[in-house]
Every structure is written in structure tokens, then in C-alpha cells.
Amino acid sequence: MTDHAARPATIPGYIDHKDTHLTRLRRIEGQIRGLQRMVETDSYCIDILTQVSAATKALEAVALGLLDDHLRHCLLHAANDPTELEKKLTEASSAIARLVRS
Amino acid sequence: MTDHAARPATIPGYIDHKDTHLTRLRRIEGQIRGLQRMVETDSYCIDILTQVSAATKALEAVALGLLDDHLRHCLLHAANDPTELEKKLTEASSAIARLVRS
Amino acid sequence: MTDHAARPATIPGYIDHKDTHLTRLRRIEGQIRGLQRMVETDSYCIDILTQVSAATKALEAVALGLLDDHLRHCLLHAANDPTELEKKLTEASSAIARLVRS
Amino acid sequence: MTDHAARPATIPGYIDHKDTHLTRLRRIEGQIRGLQRMVETDSYCIDILTQVSAATKALEAVALGLLDDHLRHCLLHAANDPTELEKKLTEASSAIARLVRS
Numbered sequence: 160m161t162d163h164a165a166r167p168a169t170i171p172g173y174i175d176h177k178d179t180h181l182t183r184l185r186r187i188e189g190q191i192r193g194l195q196r197m198v199e200t201d202s203y204c205i206d207i208l209t210q211v212s213a214a215t216k217a218l219e220a221v222a223l224g225l226l227d228d229h230l231r232h233c234l235l236h237a238a239n240d241p242t243e244l245e246k247k248l249t250e251a252s253s254a255i256a257r258l259v260r261s
Numbered sequence: 262m263t264d265h266a267a268r269p270a271t272i273p274g275y276i277d278h279k280d281t282h283l284t285r286l287r288r289i290e291g292q293i294r295g296l297q298r299m300v301e302t303d304s305y306c307i308d309i310l311t312q313v314s315a316a317t318k319a320l321e322a323v324a325l326g327l328l329d330d331h332l333r334h335c336l337l338h339a340a341n342d343p344t345e346l347e348k349k350l351t352e353a354s355s356a357i358a359r360l361v362r363s
Numbered sequence: 364m365t366d367h368a369a370r371p372a373t374i375p376g377y378i379d380h381k382d383t384h385l386t387r388l389r390r391i392e393g394q395i396r397g398l399q400r401m402v403e404t405d406s407y408c409i410d411i412l413t414q415v416s417a418a419t420k421a422l423e424a425v426a427l428g429l430l431d432d433h434l435r436h437c438l439l440h441a442a443n444d445p446t447e448l449e450k451k452l453t454e455a456s457s458a459i460a461r462l463v464r465s
Numbered sequence: 466m467t468d469h470a471a472r473p474a475t476i477p478g479y480i481d482h483k484d485t486h487l488t489r490l491r492r493i494e495g496q497i498r499g500l501q502r503m504v505e506t507d508s509y510c511i512d513i514l515t516q517v518s519a520a521t522k523a524l525e526a527v528a529l530g531l532l533d534d535h536l537r538h539c540l541l542h543a544a545n546d547p548t549e550l551e552k553k554l555t556e557a558s559s560a561i562a563r564l565v566r567s
Contacts, residue, residue, distance in 0.1 A: 198282050218317050222313045233306055354430070385505065392501070405477045
């Protein structure tokens with residue numbers, strides 16, 4: 160945590176997992192293109208729905224990874240500045256609420 | 262419903278909304294590529310999370326549209342064949358459960 | 364399905380699983396009271412969150428069971444009346460959308 | 466945050482909102498009992514599903530409230546002890562993942 164907190168705030172919290180997130184997002188892009196091909200070729204509705212659920216879960220995994228990075232870095236980075244911390248916590252809670260509700 | 266039921270089973274239930282689903286999926290592909298650019302350019306975690314939630318909601322909208330089409334066509338298509346109907350209903354319920362849990 | 368379709372519409376689609384649904388709902392009521400006790404006795408936040416997730420999943424299971432009953436009975440009951448069927452399908456899709464988004 | 470961090474770890478993070486959480490949980494208990502009455506009196510499936518979605522959303526609101534309290538107190542309370550903090554962050558991320566997936 161001290162390492163994280165020592166970083167300038169302009170370096171994103173997910174810097175150590177940037178490649179992981181990009182690899183996942185490229186795979187999701189492939190899933191979305193696969194879904195387009197399924198619709199174009201009149202695939203069976205239920206098979207498409209199964210793939211939509213898989214892509215949704217993959218997106219959730221990206222979100223949970225980014226959020227974990229964010230809590231570990233951005234949030235703790237602000238731990239010594241009460242005003243900044245309050246702002247960050249409110250922001251993080253809103254992001255979590257959006258995820259839970261999406 | 263009679264029109265739907267008269268169609269051969271090989272025509273997917275979403276045939277009337279094929280363009281809508283494709284347009285949505287292409288927009289989602291754009292959102293996923295936008296997310297990759299955000300990660301590549303070190304965007305702020307919370308901004309990325311907001312876009313992930315938007316893409317997730319867009320995928321859910323595709324799923325709900327496909328499911329509605331499926332109920333209206335594929336399921337009712339099978340309404341006069343109890344064995345086939347039982348199979349279709351079990352399949353539809355499983356797809357709904359996957360969506361609710363994803 | 365013919366048996367279901369022959370029933371008067373006033374008999375709910377979940378009649379065969381009424382006891383299952385009630386048993387589950389009573390268990391969920393117990394979980395909610397358990398959560399109250401946890402908060403009253405200052406239990407650890409994360410332990411309470413684990414129980415909230417369990418209760419949420421149990422509620423989802425009730426919803427998915429009721430929805431399956433509904434598709435099997437109420438929806439097919441209306442299969443020969445296009446106007447009624449259209450109404451039921453729109454209603455079912457809305458209920459599914461609310462579940463997916465909640 | 467300093468006030469929170471100064472509290473002994475045995476005081477839960479949600480202490481300031483204990484009454485709010487209890488009031489919400491009691492209302493949810495009422496909703497679950499209402500659902501039992503609906504099933505007992507053969508209410509219409511879709512009306513029950515609407516109430517299940519409402520109860521699920523209410524449970525989510527409790528979870529998000531507890532999580533916000535947890536981040537503000539328990540997590541920051543551990544900010545100066547890297548080992549404890551690592552444990553707390555992993556635990557919080559797991560709780561968030563369970564919520565997102567439930």
C-alpha cells in the first residue's frame with residue numbers, strides 16, 4: 160500500500176493490471192463480434208442468449224478487477240486528505256452501486 | 262402469434278428485429294473498443310467503470326429483446342407439441358436464470 | 364400443457380408449487396430476521412454482507428420459480444387468444460426485465 | 466475519516482447508520498411476509514414478481530449502505546497496517562463480487 164500511495168495520482172490504480180484488462184477487453188470484443196455473426200447467420204435465440212450471458216460475466220470480471228485496483232490505489236492514495244478521501248469514497252460507492260444495479 | 266407459429270422453426274424468433282439487434286451489438290462493440298482506448302490512455306478508473314456499466318446495460322437490453330422475441334415465436338411455435346414445449350420451456354427458464362444471475 | 368391450459372385463469376400458475384414457494388419465503392423471512400439480529404449485535408460488516416447476498420439469491424430463486432410457473436401456465440393459457448396473449452407476453456417480458464435489472 | 470480510524474475495530478463500521486439499516490430490514494421483513502400472504506391468497510404471478518423485485522432492490526440498498534460504511538470505517542481503520550489492509554481489501558473485493566453476482 161505504501162508503494163501505491165507514493166505514486167502520483169495521475170498514474171491509474173490499474174497500472175499493474177493494464178495488460179490483463181486489455182486482454183480481457185479484446186476477448187470481449189471478440190465475443191461481441193461473435194454475437195453479431197450469430198445474429199447474421201440466424202443462430203438459435205437461446206444459443207445467442209448463452210453467449211450474451213458469457214460476455215456480460217466477462218465485463219463484470221473487468222469491472223471487479225478495476226474496482227479492486229481502484230480501492231487499493233486511488234482510494235488509499237487519498238487516505239491522508241479527509242476532503243479528497245470523502246470525495247473518493249462517495250465516488251467509489253456510486254460506482255459499486257451502478258455495478259450492482261447493472 | 263398465429264403468424265409466428267406458422268413460420269418454420271428454422272427461422273429465428275428475432276427475425277423481425279435482426280437489424281435492431283445487430284445495430285445494438287455494433288454499438289456495444291464500439292463501446293468495448295472505447296474501453297480499450299480508455300485503459301491504454303490511463304483513463305481514470307471510475308470513468309472506465311461508468312462505461313463498463315453502460316456496456317453491461319446495453320448487453321442486457323440485447324438479451325431482453327432476444328428473449329422477448331423468443332417467447333413470442335419459438336416458445337409459442339411449440340405450443341401444440343407438449344414434449345417439444347416442455348423442452349423449450351425448460352430451456353427458456355434456464356436462459357432467464359443465467360441472465361438474472363449474470 | 365393441456366392440463367395447465369384447461370385450468371380457469373383464476374387459479375394461479377404456481378398452484379402446484381405453492382408450498383415450495385411458501386417454504387422458501389418463510390426461510391427468507393428467517394434470514395431477514397437473522398440479519399436484524401446481526402446488526403443489533405454489531406456483527407462484522409462483511410459477515411452481514413455475505414448473508415444479504417444469500418438472502419438476495421434466495422429471493423431470486425423464488426422469482427425464477429414463479430416465472431417458470433407463469434410461463435408454463437398463464438402464458439400458454441392465453442395461447443389461443445391473440446389479444447390476451449400479446450398482453451401477457453408484454454407483461455412477462457417486463458417482469459423479466461425488472462428481475463434482470465434488480 | 467480520522468474519527469472513524471480512531472475507533473476500536475470492535476465497533477462496526479455501520480454504527481452511525483445502525484437504525485437506518487434496522488428500519489430497512491424490518492420493512493423488508495414486512496415485504497417478505499406480504500409475499501407469503503400473496504402466495505397464500507393465490508395472487509397473480511406477475512404481481513408477486515413485482516413485489517419480489519422491490520424486496521430485492523431494498524436488500525441491495527441495505528448491502529450498498531453497509532458496504533459504504535465498511536469502506537469508510539473498517540477499511541481505512543486498517544490503512545496503516547499493510548498486512549491487515551491487504552486482508553481487508555481482499556475481503557471487501559470478494560464481498561463486492563458476491564453482491565454484483567447475486
